[in-house]
Amino acid sequence: MSEEEGSITLGEFRRLPLPARVMMGLVFLLIFFAYFFFPVKPVIDGHSLGGWAWEACNSSNGFLHGRLVVLIFPVLIWVGWMRSKGKVMEPSYWGGVWLVFGFLLFWAGMRVGQPRWVLAGAPLVVVGLAHDLFGWRVARSVLFPAFFLWFAIPIPGLEVFLESKMRVAAIDWSVGVGNFFGMGLEREGLGVEILGSSISFSEQ
Helix, strand or coil, rough: CCCCCCCCCHHHHHHHHHHHHHHHHHHHHHHHHHHHHCCCCCCCCCCEEEHHHHHHHCCCCCCHHHHHHHHHHHHHHHHHHHHHCCCCCCCCCCCHHHHHHHHHHHHHHHHHHHHHHHEEEEEEEEHHHHHHHCHHHHHHHHHHHHHHHHHHHCCCHHHHHHHHHHHHHHHHHHHHHHHHHCCCEEECEEEEEEEECEEEEEEC
């Protein structure tokens, strides 16, 4: 039953008039087409945004896990849907704010040939649609699944960058802990040196 008299919960979606459901379906299909079938010329001729992202997430640039994100996303959306079935649908024009920024990134990315910009705007479109059609209480359930998509944006060199930052942080932490216990350590590049001694530990 609805939480309020005369209201419709997400689980009672079929109670909406057929034209409303058809229009919602057409909107979802249009956006799905834009991301998975519309070519991203001249960046990669003949490839859609989804196809480009799938090809760009490869083992050569250390971003193969990006493909797994796309497969996990529908599962997260389904979990969010199930958790929100009892929430009242309260369509809100405020969802258009999310959509405007998402579509601006889509337009700008296609205009300058930067598909990463387009993919960065995809979570805004997902949240905006949920907020606009179903209300904020439902949209909150898709916030994490939506922005989880950012992990599917291929960024060359990110793995190497993060690995080097983590290595430096680990060395600094080790030196700090060692000096706390009076070991007299000093960081030397990507290694650790014992002050007053010729002994050092570094990556070979």
